[in-house]
Structures are given as structure tokens and as C-alpha cells.
Amino acid sequence: MTAPAPEGALPFGIEIQVETGGWTGAGMPDLDALASRAASAAASIVEMATVPGSEVSMLFCDDATIRDLNNRFRGKDKATNVLSFPGDEPPEDGSVRPVGPLIGDIALAFETIRRESSELGIPFDDHLTHLIVHGLLHLFGYDHIFDEDAAVMEPLETRILATLGIADPYASATFAMDQ
Structure with missing residues (x-):
């Protein structure tokens, strides 16, 4: 069991799958490095108790794929920016116990994230980092x-992002996570 992780250490592995070409090419971030950086920042602040050898899976997909997932698993027939699928339910009594070995899956939609970052006037990499942190927090309950719940989660996201030099995404009334 690990919690919280020392600076720069990850208490879990990250498996990345890139499904669509939008995520690759000139000007696109190194997804492995960006995901590791976001996860390390989150793990340095949030208690993430995991069993040894645990893993988070991240799917970098397109709007069509995430729309299908959103419809199948949430009954919402529309694209969204990020979906999280915990591998394990947190204990009902609110206690912390190690999760894993499959912590869960996170799916991120290229077109939606690109459009939102443009509409919000923020760098694509910053928005993507925020959504990875957001997805990880869902996996950890x-x-x-x-x-x-938002009064706990959103300031936590802001604090994690601040350690990476990323501005508070909730400072603008324009941004709201899809419910």
C-alpha cells in the first residue's frame, strides 16, 4: 500500500492506447510524459492507496468512440471530454483501502478537448492535463x-494543477464538467 506517493514517484503504472490519429503528429504532446506528469502531481497530493503492480489504462480516442462509450455506460448519446471507469468501487464506509491491480480506465476525446481548449482560450496541453487529473480523481473515489462533492474535488484539482503551473480551470464561469 502506498499513500501519498513521494514527489515524482507513481504508485501505479500507466498503460496508454492511442486509438485515433488526431493525438499524434506535429505539435501534439508526448502523451506518456504528459500523463505521467499529471499522475505524479496528483499522487503527490492525494492519498492513492494501491496494491503493488497496479495500473491505470488511458485511451486517447475520438468523439465517435467516446460518444459510444458515454451512451453505452451512462445513457448519454453525446460526446464528452473525459470518462472514467473505476476498476473497483470504493468502500461504502468511506474508509481508504488499496485499489488495484486494475485501478480503472480513462477515455479522452481529442476533438472535444481541442474544441474546449480553443473556446476557453487555454493551451491544449493544460486542458488535457486537467482532464487526466480529473479522471484520476474519479478513479480514486x-x-x-x-x-x-464538487466543493471537495474541484479545489483539489486546482491545487494539483497549481503544482504544475496550470491556472485554476474553475476560475472562469465558462468551464463546467459534464455531469
Whole structure:
């Protein structure tokens, strides 16, 4: 069991799958490095108790794929920026126990993230980093459906992103995560 991770250490591995060409090519970030950096920042602040050899899977896909996933698993027939699928349910009593070995899956949609970053006037890499952090927090039991939960999760995201030099994504009333 590890929690929280020392600076720069990850208490889990990251398996990356790139499904669509939009994520590759000139001007695109190194997804392995960006995901590791986001996960390391989150793990340095948030208690992420994992069993040895645990892993998070990240799917970098397009809007069509994420729309299908959103429809099948959430009953919402539309594209969204990020979806998280925990590998294990957190204990109902609120206690912390190690998760793993499959912590969960995160899917990220290229077109939606690109469009949102443009509309918000923020760098693509910063928005993508935020959404990876957001997805990881979901895997570790955080949520934002209810105001009380959002009051915990959103400041935590902001604090993690600040360690990476990324501005508070919730400072603008324009940005709201899809419920």
C-alpha cells in the first residue's frame, strides 16, 4: 500500500492506447510524459492507496468512440471530454483501502478537448492535463455530481494543477464538467 506517493514517484503504472490519429503528429504532446506528469502531481497530493503492480489504462480516442462509450455506460448519446471507469468501487464506509491491480480506465476525446481548449482560450496541453487529473480523481473515489462533492474535488484539482503551473480551470464561469 502506498499513500501519498513521494514527489515524482507513481504508485501505479500507466498503460496508454492511442486509438485515433488526431493525438499524434506535429505539435501534439508526448502523451506518456504528459500523463505521467499529471499522475505524479496528483499522487503527490492525494492519498492513492494501491496494491503493488497496479495500473491505470488511458485511451486517447475520438468523439465517435467516446460518444459510444458515454451512451453505452451512462445513457448519454453525446460526446464528452473525459470518462472514467473505476476498476473497483470504493468502500461504502468511506474508509481508504488499496485499489488495484486494475485501478480503472480513462477515455479522452481529442476533438472535444481541442474544441474546449480553443473556446476557453487555454493551451491544449493544460486542458488535457486537467482532464487526466480529473479522471484520476474519479478513479480514486472523488466526484462532483453533488455540490458538496464538487466543493471537495474541484479545489483539489486546482491545487494539483497549481503544482504544475496550470491556472485554476474553475476560475472562469465558462468551464463546467459534464455531469
